[in-house]
Amino acid sequence: MADTITKADIIKPENLVYKKTDLLTDKVLSYCPGCGHGTAHRIIMETLDEMSLQSETIGIAPVGCSVLAYEFMNIDMQQAAHGRAPALATAVKRLMPEKTVFTYQGDGDLAAIGTAETIHACNRGENFTIFFINNGIYGMTGGQMAPTTLEGMKSSTSPYGRDLEMMGHPLKITELIAQLPGTYYVTRQAVHTPAAVRKAKKAVRKAIEMQKLNKGLTFVEIVSNCNSGWKMTPVQSNHWMVENMFPFYPMGDIKLEGELVKK
Amino acid sequence: MKKELRLMKGNEAFAEAAIRVGVDGYFGYPITPQSEVMEYLTAEKPHERTGMVVLQAESEVAAINMLYGGASCGKKVMTSSSSPGVSLMQEGISYMAGAELPCVLLNVVRGGPGLGTIQPAQSDYFQSTKGGGHGDYRLIVIAPSSVQEMYDFVELGFKLAFKYRTPIMVQSDGAIGQMMEKVEIDEQQKRFSEAEIIKNYPWATTGKTPDRERNIITSLDLDPARHEKHNIELQKKYRKIEEKEIQYEKVQCDDAEYLFVAYGTSARLCLKSIQLCREKGIKVGLLRPITLWPFPKDIIYDMADQVKGILSVEMSAGQMVEDILLSVKGKVPVEHFGRMGGIIPSPIEIADMLEEKFIKG
Numbered sequence: 001m002a003d004t005i006t007k008a009d010i011i012k013p014e015n016l017v018y019k020k021t022d023l024l025t026d027k028v029l030s031y032c033p034g035c036g037h038g039t040a041h042r043i044i045m046e047t048l049d050e051m052s053l054q055s056e057t058i059g060i061a062p063v064g065c066s067v068l069a070y071e072f073m074n075i076d077m078q079q080a081a082h083g084r085a086p087a088l089a090t091a092v093k094r095l096m097p098e099k100t101v102f103t104y105q106g107d108g109d110l111a112a113i114g115t116a117e118t119i120h121a122c123n124r125g126e127n128f129t130i131f132f133i134n135n136g137i138y139g140m141t142g143g144q145m146a147p148t149t150l151e152g153m154k155s156s157t158s159p160y161g162r163d164l165e166m167m168g169h170p171l172k173i174t175e176l177i178a179q180l181p182g183t184y185y186v187t188r189q190a191v192h193t194p195a196a197v198r199k200a201k202k203a204v205r206k207a208i209e210m211q212k213l214n215k216g217l218t219f220v221e222i223v224s225n226c227n228s229g230w231k232m233t234p235v236q237s238n239h240w241m242v243e244n245m246f247p248f249y250p251m252g253d254i255k256l257e258g259e260l261v262k263k
Numbered sequence: 264m265k266k267e268l269r270l271m272k273g274n275e276a277f278a279e280a281a282i283r284v285g286v287d288g289y290f291g292y293p294i295t296p297q298s299e300v301m302e303y304l305t306a307e308k309p310h311e312r313t314g315m316v317v318l319q320a321e322s323e324v325a326a327i328n329m330l331y332g333g334a335s336c337g338k339k340v341m342t343s344s345s346s347p348g349v350s351l352m353q354e355g356i357s358y359m360a361g362a363e364l365p366c367v368l369l370n371v372v373r374g375g376p377g378l379g380t381i382q383p384a385q386s387d388y389f390q391s392t393k394g395g396g397h398g399d400y401r402l403i404v405i406a407p408s409s410v411q412e413m414y415d416f417v418e419l420g421f422k423l424a425f426k427y428r429t430p431i432m433v434q435s436d437g438a439i440g441q442m443m444e445k446v447e448i449d450e451q452q453k454r455f456s457e458a459e460i461i462k463n464y465p466w467a468t469t470g471k472t473p474d475r476e477r478n479i480i481t482s483l484d485l486d487p488a489r490h491e492k493h494n495i496e497l498q499k500k501y502r503k504i505e506e507k508e509i510q511y512e513k514v515q516c517d518d519a520e521y522l523f524v525a526y527g528t529s530a531r532l533c534l535k536s537i538q539l540c541r542e543k544g545i546k547v548g549l550l551r552p553i554t555l556w557p558f559p560k561d562i563i564y565d566m567a568d569q570v571k572g573i574l575s576v577e578m579s580a581g582q583m584v585e586d587i588l589l590s591v592k593g594k595v596p597v598e599h600f601g602r603m604g605g606i607i608p609s610p611i612e613i614a615d616m617l618e619e620k621f622i623k624g
Contacts, residue, residue: 056470060332070479076468078335079481080328081358087325088332092468094316095288095338096457099470117328120321 021049023074030068032139034234036224037065039191040104040133041072043201047208048075048100057100058092060085062114064106065139083114086121089128100211101128108138111147111173118177125182125216129207132174132219135226136245143229147171150248155229170248174221178255184216186255190223190246192238203253215258223249267448273413273440274299277343277369277433280417282309285454286367287338288316290329292348295381296437297371300343313454323348327355327368334364335480337460337467339421343369345437346387347378349395356430357396360497361482365424367417368402369433371440374605382605383437383528388582391432392556399494401501403508404432404555406526410444418449423508425464427500434555436578438528438607510553511562515541519548521617522566524587525576526552528607533576535610540617547617555583560590567594572621575599576613578606596621 009015023045031037048057054075061069063082070077080088085103093101110118110132118130137155138144145155145162148170152161162170178186185207189200200222207218223245225237232240253261271279278300281289289309291301301319309315320326326342333340344352349370359366370391374384391404403423407413413435420431461469471477484490512530515537516522523533530551540547550566552559567573572595575584581599588597600616602608 054470055472058336058468058470067483068485070477070481074471074477076471076478077480078332078468079362079479079483080331081354084324084328084331084355087320087328088335090318090325091288091290091316091329091332091338091340092336094318095333095336095340096469116321117325120325 021046023049023054025072025074027071029072031065032228034225034227034237036135036191036222037133039197040131040222040224041069043191043197043204044102044104044131045073047201047204051205051208053100053208056098057102059102059104060088060092061104062109063140064109066104066106066133067140069104083109083112084117085109086114086117086126086130090121090124090126093126093128097127097214100208102131103128104131105133106139107132107134107136107146107148111171115173118173119180122177122217122219123180123182125184127211127214127216129211129218129220131204132221133224134221134249135224135229136170137226137229139226139229143226147173150244153244172249174219174254177219178260182216183219183255184213184258185210185218187219187253188221188223188249188251190241190251192225192241221249223251266450269446269448270443271410271446272299272443273407273410273435274343274371275303276410276414276446277417278303278307279448280414281341282307282312282315283449283451284418284421285313285339285452286315286341287454288318288329288333288340289342290318290320290326290333290340291342292320292323292326292344294345294348296373296383296440297343297345297369299440300369313451315454323351324354327352327359330366331355331359331362331364334359334366335362335468337464337469339454341367341369341417343371345371345373346375346384349387349390353390353396356402357398357400358482359430360396360400360402361398362480363428364430364480365421365428366430367420367424367433368430369435372434372436374603380605381437383578383607384603384605385436385527385529385577385601386579386582386603387434388555388577388579391434392558392586400497401504401556402430402432403427403504403557404434405510405553406434406555407439408527408530408551410439410442411446413439414446414448427504429500434527436527437605505557508554509557509559511559512551512553514549514551516548516550516566518546519569520546520571521548521621522570522573523547523549523576523613523617524552524563524573524583525549526555526583529576529578532608532610532613536613536617539610539614545618545622558586558590560586563587563590564592564594567591570595573597574617574620576608577601578608579603
């Protein structure tokens with residue numbers, strides 16, 4: 001007769017296979033089930049924990065779905081006005097250059113209302129890290145069209161699909177900022193599969209490590225699903241993301257050690 | 264102890280004071296008539312003198328948000344601008360008031376509305392004292408009327424900003440910013456070390472150490488009951504400021520039968536107008552509000568028992584006059600005189616207007 005595994009066995013320390021990092025609080029996430037934000041939070045906080053950086057990190061999250069990030073990230077945090085996080089981070093890092101500083105921004109925040117702050121912080125080569133969650137939609141306000149919304153993609157303000165003639169083109173801001181001499185490391189990742197999560201986490205670590213070199217801005221885009229805003233199930237939305245978002249926003253490094261990666 | 268005398272522009276005096284009081288960061292964007300502030304700071308290399316950071320931002324919007332980031336770390340941060348630029352900063356000012364962040368702002372006011380003119384004006388009184396940005400908040404507004412006060416009010420501003428954890432507006436104008444006068448310069452003060460900041464400002468985001476909970480700087484609270492409580496606390500703070508921090512200057516008020524109320528450049532003009540009036544036998548005094556908010560309403564209420572009329576003199580269409588009317592509560596006639604669009608009135612015009620409004624009429 002096979003041994004029965006009891007709960008008491010499972011919770012034995014030697015059987016521990018995964019533990020939530022202490023750098024995430026116990027607060028229940030406000031993100032929709034199935035959304036990539038939770039995983040993105042986790043890999044950033046795990047990385048800071050593994051690098052023992054809690055006591056020297058200042059995080060900045062502006063307006064959007066991540067407006068309450070300070071409730072989940074167990075570090076000192078500042079909540080910024082819509083789009084302005086890179087301006088805050090600029091001052092924080094310049095006034096306290098020894099600290100680790102990051103912003104965590106969505107696509108509407110970073111690529112629409114905060115375009116000027118983003119471009120200029122990148123161009124000045126500020127030594128902080130931007131984590132950019134791109135799901136092609138304004139999630140927090142209820143699924144409106146974002147600067148990154150794909151052609152033909154439906155949203156609550158493009159209910160018949162994004163019409164390029166009427167609404168303009170989706171903005172590849174990550175490719176754009178990679179052109180600027182102030183950026184040192186620019187990469188695009190995703191967190192929809194275990195393999196993607198491992199890769200994305202490596203990119204997060206690289207960005208933080210490179211921040212310490214003081215050679216310029218480090219930038220990690222995470223293309224994510226928004227199952228609520230896209231009006232799909234989580235699984236459907238991940239399939240849709242792979243089929244539609246990835247061709248337009250291709251995965252991988254765009255700039256390494258200050259040099260554009262040749263495709 | 265004052266050590267040194269220099270001949271300086273108002274804008275330069277403000278910049279030198281920033282270095283001397285140990286400011287950690289200045290973030291600004293060029294606009295006439297205050298660009299000398301950043302020009303002076305960049306020429307002085309304050310990063311070598313004190314380690315002060317000076318950065319030209321991409322816009323006034325970015326500059327005020329840099330202040331938000333720096334102030335959140337317990338740093339002494341400041342900016343300067345002029346009217347159209349200050350309008351752009353209103354979003355950030357509201358956020359800083361909401362998040363209770365200290366900073367010093369300088370508005371070297373020029374004529375508006377819109378792009379207006381680059382000449383001096385005092386038409387931003389409503390914006391500074393009544394809100395400007397969204398939500399129920401107040402700025403402490405202090406109005407220099409000399410180059411020396413442009414220097415002195417930097418230290419006063421930071422003292423009040425950190426005492427109450429609130430943004431301070433130094434409300435100057437194009438004339439005070441551009442004119443040159445002698446200034447007494449103080450000795451260099453030291454900037455705070457990180458250990459001093461952690462000790463003095465335990466709320467600052469300096470990195471979460473094991474001995475404390477994490478620090479969060481935010482103006483957001485989605486729970487209306489908690490958010491109302493936060494607003495009530497803000498209002499309590501503002502009432503305390505009204506009770507404790509009013510500053511004004513009285514000139515020749517003892518025997519005055521008429522009263523000028525004026526600040527900044529207008530107050531200087533009124534000094535000459537007083538002389539002209541008194542030569543004609545009209546006894547006039549000046550009440551100069553130094554804090555525009557909190558407004559010196561009690562002293563004006565009291566003066567209304569003594570004088571036959573009050574003339575508010577302001578280079579605007581009549582903004583401060585509304586606060587004077589509220590202070591006087593109908594006890595005596597209150598009139599406004601001002602020029603607009605960058606015109607500075609002459610002392611003779613002001614003296615004549617007093618006669619016309621209260622004596623000849």
